[in-house]
Amino acid sequence: MTLLDRDIPGIRTIAPSVRRSRLRLDAGDRDVLTLYLFTRVAVLLTAYCTAWLFPRDPEAHRPEPFTAVVGQWDWNHYLHIARDGYFPDDPAARPEEWDNREAFFPGFPLLLRALHLVVRDWAAAGLLVSLVAGAVAVLALGRIARLQLPRAADSRRAVLLLLVSPCAVFLAVGYTESLFLAFALPAWLAARRHDWRLAALLAAGATTVRVSGLFLVAALVVHFALTARRRGELRSLPWLALPALPPLLYSWYLYGHTGDPMAWKHAQERGWYREFHTPWEAWGTTWEAAFGHGYTTPYALMWQAELVAMAVGLVTVALLARARRWPEAVYVALSLWALGTSYWYMSVPRATLLWWPLWVGLAAWTSRGPRRSAAWLCLSVPLSVVLAVTFFSGRWAG
Template sequence: MVTAPSLEALRPAGPHESGAGAWRRLWRRLTPADWSVLRIYLLSRIGVWVVVYSAAWIFPNDPGAKQPTPWVSRWDQWDWGHFKRIAEFGYFTGQGAVGSAQPDNREAFFPGFPWLVRLLHSLGVGWTLSGLVISFVAGAVAVVALARIARLYLNGGGDGGGTGGDKAGEKAGEGGVDVGRRAALFLLLSPCAVFLAAGYTEAIFLAFALPAWLAAKRGRWPLASLLAMGAMATRISGLFLVAALVAEFFLGSGGLRDRLRSLPWLALPALPLVGYFGYLYARTGDLMAWKHAEERGWNREFHVPWEAWHNTWVSAFGHVQSTGFAVMFQAELLAMLVGVALLGVLAWRRRWSETVYMALSLWALGTSYWYVSVPRATLLWWPLWIGLAVLSLRWRWVKEAYVCVAGPLMAVLVVAFTTGRWAG
């Protein structure tokens, strides 16, 4: 994961090149526009950390406590427990393992992120801190890639797999640089941005998926496929990314005959999915073990979209849930509406590759018993953040309204997550 800054298709180090020389070459590839994005990223992380520190003092687990719980332990919440158990014990050993009397359905989580956590822990880093470090580094990679994609789109490369890259973005002037900064800022201030900082898979997925998309837009299909393998290893959303890459491969501008030489590379991203499902099948005899874990743990059995909407609406406004759960279901409904609107805009603009990605994402999220984790999924909708950034260049009030509304809401949800009040 630490090598993910090579997302710009760095040449492999020569046989006589030292590791330090490779890192110096990496460092030089960061443009002033990249550094401005990284500055925003670091400042946003400091802001999140300050909120978590303050919440630990204001909302201690024991109201009579004289000292807050340690800062790192504040992140030991919710799904992180699943990732930690997988990293520590694997899928088939330890309390709650697959096949035990009370399974915790950990097979619903892909192995890529827990494997990285285990790797870092083997170097002497604590479990929870390992997850935080991975997300921190991955988040930096993700925002740089997002900003570069935004600059590419603003310069007119969004439709065609161009190779102009950052030079083209720089030629777009201050507007090109600013759109990248805004896209990164909007992502980092999104209401659910706490999951980019926590030991969750959103940051590491974006650290692979966004560079893969950037490589695809530049026609670098071997690199795009290798990076998509990393995304596929972290979460099922990698399948939607691969579908979008296939659509981009066949629908993008330029000579298809030249691209066909790279067609076999598109099979690579399927390997992690086939390998993981094959592993579960070999141990359980259930080819759909992952799907069945999703159904048992999170009610993600198939329902037609209008049933899922109805069930979520009743949970949000039918006074059948406690207020903490009800407000989360309200957020699920709002996020779904945003996603459907984004899908419509992408289709209207004929951005077919991104339309495929969004359509598959919304179908997967919108056909459960009720909506689960749709607000979190917005973090992975990179066309949303780029679209908002472009829109804010036309109308200044868009940025002002977003920062003033989303920023405080993000802080509230950071407090909710790190104090154990995320849902209910």
């Protein structure tokens, strides 16, 4: 029996007491939350120091407002959607040059707009969404790791590796990574318990936030095919069509306003060069951007990070396939295909945050000896700080 097929005691009946126990926080959960809060303080401290040390104006005597420091890049797209909508009627709300905001799915902006009714500062509302969603995500990651790793310390290690990973800053700011994981990881846990209705509902939440939610659905379908047939659960299969509903509704909305149901994809092509290219063309273009000296050094370094992240993803898929963990392999492989068939690589390092099999696998690998753990942390933590400073100082961070 593989880890994929391992049952959790009590799954078959799912008694009310078992359901309630899932909501309780045990000692391991509390340790994970403590670690999470400590790292949130570290990120805020980094943002504070960056505001003082690296102001946009070298002659500044006061730092920028904190909301400006944490509200960078894609946050502005989410803010404009939440505040003004995708297609604002007010001419004052329309940018002079269209910002291709249709590329961003509506889940995060809708939640942001709802929370703004209580938290009147937009940036604070975005930070609060990520803070709460991130707590849910790390709890779920810890529980997923417990299913696969022999010791409780190893499961906490998976959470630590995620929270100090190079792109961990995006889990703390007003971006979609935390919210996506807050849906995706509990959905995967529910699927492991063969609670397909709950898995489908949570996956539907993930597909409102990012198109990569569809990759999660593919993994759920593969997991269903591998495990459900011999459990008499085929009647639950239609539930797995539910997560397709949010993207369909969004496409219908876009069709009503633009006449193009795929306007989100075409916006990505216009704004971020995500038109289809073969994988080797995308690799070659990114390599040239990284090492061809055609871009300034900060941008070239980011392209180098894209190449490294793609290589890490390919190794992850190979190891998952070798271990016959087909659902997780499908999930990461589809993500790599989507990101690796554009004009060049973009946001691949950020996508590593969503590859939970990577962090569980790294936890297993680093647990085999203190030298491995120390080596990885000495590599990852400095990169995490550098990318956080890069983001908070207004430079591109992927």
